Amino acid sequence: MTVLLYTLGVVVFAVAILASIGLHELGHMIPAKAFGGKVTQYFIGFGPTVWSKQVGETEYGVKAIPLGGYVKIVGMLPPGAADLADGVEVDADGNQVVKVRKSNTGMFTQLISDARAAEWETITPADSGRLFYKMPWWKKVIVMGGGPTVNILIAFGIFVGVFATYGNAGDPAIETTVGEVSACVKPAEESGKVCTPEELAKNPTPAYQAGIEAGDRMVSFNGVAITSWDQMQALVKKNGTAKASVVVERDGEQLTFQTTTVVRPPDKVGEKADKTVGFLGVTPRTHPTTGGVLYTLDQMGTMTVDVVKALGTLPAKVWGVAQAIVGVKERDPQGPVSIVGGGRLAGETASHEEIPVKQKMISLLMLVAGFNFFIGMFNFVPLLPLDGGHIAGALWEALRRGWARVRRRPDPGYVDVAKLLPVAYVVGLAILVMGVVLIVGDLVVPVHLES
Structure with a gap:
């Protein structure tokens, strides 16, 4: 079953990406044709052609390597003045025909000239008004x-x-409801680890010791009504090691807990604890925004x-x-x-x-x-x-x-x-x-x- 689900996930993703590639190329082809341009090829993939079909002046198809796609729009490169063999010629019907020279001196100029020549070998006099560079x-x-x-x-x-x-799970909304209660006080790098009986007996968190539970909605802290989790955090930190009266709502009933906030151990080895910062031992419940x-x-x-x-x-x-x-x-x-x-x-x-x-x-x-x-x-x-x-x-x-x-x-x-x-x-x-x-x-x- 796991192998089948894995394969299904890969196939769904692959089909979605191939569809995206196809739509990307349509995003080029449709306006090009709407503006009178000539599109001779529409392909998904690169390499050898697996399948193709000629429809009008456009060949549609799929190639062997499905890592992209392309559309061939006629006349992407204009003829350069230095590449004209004998200027502009006129054929028997009076149409202007551009002849592009295939030989130049210099590696880069030769590269450019070859690209122009390849482009213009497929262009006919009838395409004169449909060239992309003229748009x-x-x-x-x-x-x-x-x-x-x-x-x-x-x-x-x-x-x-x-x-x-x-x-949006990447932008979680923070509630004023308790999502989790830490059982014992631990450095930040050890958060999430199960407390040992010794740690639980020696250093329980104020919230755990007082009886606050996950699902409790914070109502007030030392008489101050709680409107956001950030506000509650600030009140707890400011409280230091002093006594605290915490009111929560549980199953529609308000409960009051008396406790004393403590100072969390240093988050890093060798770091000094701030003796003015209080710690309760609760984290909020969140949900996607x-x-x-x-x-x-x-x-x-x-x-x-x-x-x-x-x-x-x-x-x-x-x-x-x-x-x-x-x-x-x-x-x-x-x-x-x-x-x-x-x-x-x-x-x-x-x-x-x-x-x-x-x-x-x-x-x-x-x-x-x-x-x-x-x-x-x-x-x-x-x-x-x-x-x-x-x-x-x-x-x-x-x-x-x-x-x-x-x-x-x-x-x-x-x-x-x-x-x-x-x-x-x-x-x-x-x-x-x-x-x-x-x-x-x-x-x-x-x-x-x-x-």
Whole structure:
């Protein structure tokens, strides 16, 4: 049964991610076609083609390696002036045809020229008005931003559904009801450990000794009405080692307990205890915070900041995974994982015997949402070959042309993203290497579900 549940979790996650990839590519293809662009290919995956079908001018299909997808939009790269063989030719029907030279001097110029030549070999005179680079800048932004926006919308849809019903477990609401009573006073690093009879006899917590129980709602402390757990904590700390009168509500009845708060032992070895800080020995009951659209937008704003920070440290964290692979250090359980790692976590969640079915479903949904949100944000990074690189090029084109109009200068023309292809290859190689490291790490030193 455990193996079946594990497999089911992996399959559900894999299907969800493949569906997200397909929708991402639709986010590019649909607006491209709506704006008159020509899309010749729509594929999920990379490598050898497993299946494909031609529908109109577009070939739809699936490839062998399901780690991404792409759409082929005609005319992404404009012809460069230095790459024109004999300028613009005119065919027998009077249509202009661009001939791109395939030979240049210099490694980078050759790289750019080869890319242009490969692009323009598939372009016919009839495509002249449908080329992507000729679109207005705002259409380019919509086409290239459509993919990652779809991922973010998928994440938003899942988040808002979970937060509005089950709640956000990552943002727990703290009640004034006691969730747990510590039996004996222990340093913070030993909290959760079972008290020995000796510890219980020698150093019981005030709450345990007084008879306060889990489920009791705190009503007042030394005559001060309790309105929040933070307020109660402050009152307890301020009380030091003095006597305390605690009123709780239990089964609809108010009970009063007389006790004396104590000072908790130092949290670290060698650290001096603050003799003015009181300690009662209770922790609050919490529940996931619920909220609708505005709450979800607020939470996603915080997530955006966290993801931007994570992207900035991603190379260093991947290097940490590489070190863990060769046994130099332990793998960070909070570090990045690949889709393979996500599948393993989904399988462990589905097969975990102590997690209720409802919680399993929520966890799987949040895992899929988290991956979609990260993929969307990652693709907005303004570097080629990512979608954000094309968006940055379109925005730069708008700025440059707008500034020329203000200054009454000649139109500078389209931004030539082909000139940034060397950067695109370097970035693409870096992404490939990081992806391989993460996949190997998820196979050799995987991150496991926390117990």
